[in-house]
Amino acid sequence: MSNQPRTIFNKIWDAHIVMAEPDVPTVLYIDLHLVHEVTSPQAFQGLRDRGLKARRPLQTMATMDHSIPTTPPDVPTTDEIAARQIAQLEANCRDFEIPLHSMQGPTRGIVHVIGPEPGLTQPGMTIVCGDSHTSTHGAFGTLAFGIGTTEVEHVLATQCLLQRQPQTCQVRVDGRQGPGVSAKDLILALIAQIGTGGGTGYVFEYTGPTIRALSMEERMTVCNMSIEGGARAGIIAPDDTTFQYLAGRPYAPQGTEWETAVKRWRQLPTNQAAIYDRQVTMDVDRLEPMITYGTNPGMGIPITAPIPDPDALPDVSQRLAARKALEYMDLMPGQPLLGQPIDVVFIGSCTNSRISDLRQAAGLMKGRRVKDGVRVLVVPGSEQIKQQAESEGLHRIFQKAGAEWRQAGCSMCIAMNGDQLEPGQYAVSTSNRNFEGRQGPGGRTFLASPLTAAASAITGVVTDVRTLQ
Amino acid sequence: MEPFRTMTSGIITIPAENVDTDQIIPARFLKTISKTGLGGSLFADWRYDSNGSPRPDFPLNQPKASEARILLAGDNFGCGSSREHAPWALVDFGFRAIVSTSFADIFRNNALKNGLLPVVVDGQTHLQLFSLVEEAPDTVLTIDLATQTLTLPDGRRVSFPIDTFSKTCLLEGIDQLGYLLTQESRITAYEQAHRARPLCQHE
Numbered sequence: 001m002s003n004q005p006r007t008i009f010n011k012i013w014d015a016h017i018v019m020a021e022p023d024v025p026t027v028l029y030i031d032l033h034l035v036h037e038v039t040s041p042q043a044f045q046g047l048r049d050r051g052l053k054a055r056r057p058l059q060t061m062a063t064m065d066h067s068i069p070t071t072p073p074d075v076p077t078t079d080e081i082a083a084r085q086i087a088q089l090e091a092n093c094r095d096f097e098i099p100l101h102s103m104q105g106p107t108r109g110i111v112h113v114i115g116p117e118p119g120l121t122q123p124g125m126t127i128v129c130g131d132s133h134t135s136t137h138g139a140f141g142t143l144a145f146g147i148g149t150t151e152v153e154h155v156l157a158t159q160c161l162l163q164r165q166p167q168t169c170q171v172r173v174d175g176r177q178g179p180g181v182s183a184k185d186l187i188l189a190l191i192a193q194i195g196t197g198g199g200t201g202y203v204f205e206y207t208g209p210t211i212r213a214l215s216m217e218e219r220m221t222v223c224n225m226s227i228e229g230g231a232r233a234g235i236i237a238p239d240d241t242t243f244q245y246l247a248g249r250p251y252a253p254q255g256t257e258w259e260t261a262v263k264r265w266r267q268l269p270t271n272q273a274a275i276y277d278r279q280v281t282m283d284v285d286r287l288e289p290m291i292t293y294g295t296n297p298g299m300g301i302p303i304t305a306p307i308p309d310p311d312a313l314p315d316v317s318q319r320l321a322a323r324k325a326l327e328y329m330d331l332m333p334g335q336p337l338l339g340q341p342i343d344v345v346f347i348g349s350c351t352n353s354r355i356s357d358l359r360q361a362a363g364l365m366k367g368r369r370v371k372d373g374v375r376v377l378v379v380p381g382s383e384q385i386k387q388q389a390e391s392e393g394l395h396r397i398f399q400k401a402g403a404e405w406r407q408a409g410c411s412m413c414i415a416m417n418g419d420q421l422e423p424g425q426y427a428v429s430t431s432n433r434n435f436e437g438r439q440g441p442g443g444r445t446f447l448a449s450p451l452t453a454a455a456s457a458i459t460g461v462v463t464d465v466r467t468l469q
Numbered sequence: 470m471e472p473f474r475t476m477t478s479g480i481i482t483i484p485a486e487n488v489d490t491d492q493i494i495p496a497r498f499l500k501t502i503s504k505t506g507l508g509g510s511l512f513a514d515w516r517y518d519s520n521g522s523p524r525p526d527f528p529l530n531q532p533k534a535s536e537a538r539i540l541l542a543g544d545n546f547g548c549g550s551s552r553e554h555a556p557w558a559l560v561d562f563g564f565r566a567i568v569s570t571s572f573a574d575i576f577r578n579n580a581l582k583n584g585l586l587p588v589v590v591d592g593q594t595h596l597q598l599f600s601l602v603e604e605a606p607d608t609v610l611t612i613d614l615a616t617q618t619l620t621l622p623d624g625r626r627v628s629f630p631i632d633t634f635s636k637t638c639l640l641e642g643i644d645q646l647g648y649l650l651t652q653e654s655r656i657t658a659y660e661q662a663h664r665a666r667p668l669c670q671h672e
Binding site: 015018019023024025027029031032038039041042045046050055056058059060061066067079081082084085088099100101102105107120130131132146147148149150151153154157158159160162164166196197200201227228230232251296298317318320321324414415416423433435436437438441442 | 484485486487489491492495496497499500501502503504514519543544545548549550551552553556571572573574575578579582583632633634645646648649650652653655656659660663665667668669670671672
């Protein structure tokens with residue numbers, strides 16, 4: 001089998017088969033299990049009910065990120081229910097001997113940020129988490145996907161999952177992005193092209209010269225949103241960019257082990273003659289900054305385009321969904337989104353809260369003021385990113401511009417922690433979901449890049465960053 | 470898990486496509502540490518107005534909803550977040566089957582592990598079902614898992630796909646962790662052969 005040309009997905013999958021027999025799903029070995037407070041309590045309870053231990057506690061890493069406040073640590077938490085959930089995670093990690101990046105610790109942050117940050121996420125691994133944005137880790141050439149809480153329990157108990165093999169889809173990206181156009185725009189354009197369910201049943205592999213030219217942080221942004229196109233996982237084969245990112249990080253192999261690891265990782269990329277089940281192509285030469293106008297991430301348009309007319313869509317249910325979306329968003333078809341007044345800007349989330357995202361936003365906001373009446377939240381993805389940003393003085397740029405500089409966490413991406421929109425408010429957000437009420441009941445979200453978000457913060461309306469730079 | 474064999478029930482329809490799990494159960498209800506009691510919050514933002522009163526026009530607020538075990542929904546049901554709270558809430562409300570043209574992968578997996586059957590039908594049958602319920606809101610369907618068939622009121626039978634393993638688990642109420650635990654010796658052998666080692670350190 002190993003002499004057959006294979007995709008990187010097939011190589012990782014094959015290397016993790018514990019058992020494969022007809023008529024039953026494959027028993028797949030999981031190298032690394034990430035755990036957070038929201039999707040794990042019932043799984044730990046399941047272990048207790050059966051008298052089971054965690055099989056591989058040191059192949060597990062936990063943190064709290066979803067429901068934690070991002071206000072300064074000395075502000076007492078007022079959400080008793082969230083506090084109880086966090087206390088439960090602490091107790092579970094203690095009882096099952098699982099390493100926890102704690103509230104007080106220096107390495108806490110969004111789970112998909114603090115896996116790659118210390119070099120824990122490595123090529124060729126299988127990584128799961130009770131969180132759909134686990135696809136982020138695929139940027140390193142790992143097979144990483146989100147699971148439900150029952151499956152969290154399975155992995156805690158057995159370090160394995162029962163999985164049917166997904167199909168593979170090559171997403172080939174060509175062309176060079178123009179100024180003001182980022183990795184976020186690339187992935188929003190792909191999802192607009194294929195639709196929010198377009199990748200269901202597939203694992204994406206992003207290939208082509210445009211992908212090769214992306215930094216690791218940009219690759220994470222792309223892979224992060226694979227799930228918004230319906231694909232559980234997105235993979236980018238490792239290369240020198242990957243190895244340079246990993247070299248010297250605390251969890252990365254050191255010395256001769258590093259040499260051996262890199263040699264092994266170089267075998268991972270898809271063989272030239274390997275066949276994908278499906279192929280999608282896109283060209284970014286003429287790509288504009290993208291923005292969503294509706295209530296799923298597939299409802300995206302180039303920023304200078306008018307809002308599409310639902311009546312022009314090919315089928316009935318699409319028309320219904322688009323009409324419902326525009327009604328929720330209180331927007332008119334045919335109108336431009338440019339110039340639409342906004343109330344809030346959120347810069348953060350596992351999609352766009354890394355240091356390069358913050359540098360881009362700060363670069364644009366430097367020496368400028370946030371428009372009166374617009375609330376701007378900048379939420380770093382981790383404590384380490386926060387410290388890095390502060391050492392570069394980025395926090396002062398944000399604060400001087402009139403933005404709030406917060407503690408690390410998921411914050412307004414999922415609005416579980418008190419950071420949320422008021423009903424009817426409009427936000428430009430660098431997060432990944434614009435579903436109804438996602439950022440607070442009645443709130444309306446335009447998904448966009450950190451550059452578009454920063455530009456819109458300055459003007460108070462949806463803005464094409466290319467007109468500001 | 471309660472076994473799923475055969476069931477005859479009325480139908481509730483939510484025709485929108487791409488119903489995401491944030492609609493099925495909004496994030497603010499995910500702070501629970503329990504699996505039960507989520508039925509009251511199912512579709513909360515579509516079901517209740519801002520004062521918390523039921524919106525009379527929302528399908529789950531119809532009198533027949535409390536009896537219905539089948540939800541007929543638009544394409545790509547359950548997209549978005551991996552929260553298993555979505556099937557927990559659907560089951561807690563009383564649903565045992567969702568009929569649609571397609572399901573998001575993670576939702577489908579989660580549903581199957583909670584005795585909630587995702588039934589995939591072709592586009593034509595899907596449309597027919599919606600018009601049937603529109604014309605006769607009391608339409609009942611029979612779902613038989615062993616034969617993988619859905620029987621319409623006129624006696625027409627439509628078959629639906631399901632993999633053998635999930636089908637057996639549902640029919641017999643087998644919990645999959647029990648099955649995985651029987652693979653213990655193979656897992657140990659894998660770990661030895663691949664030299665599985667600790668990756669993470671305590672803080």
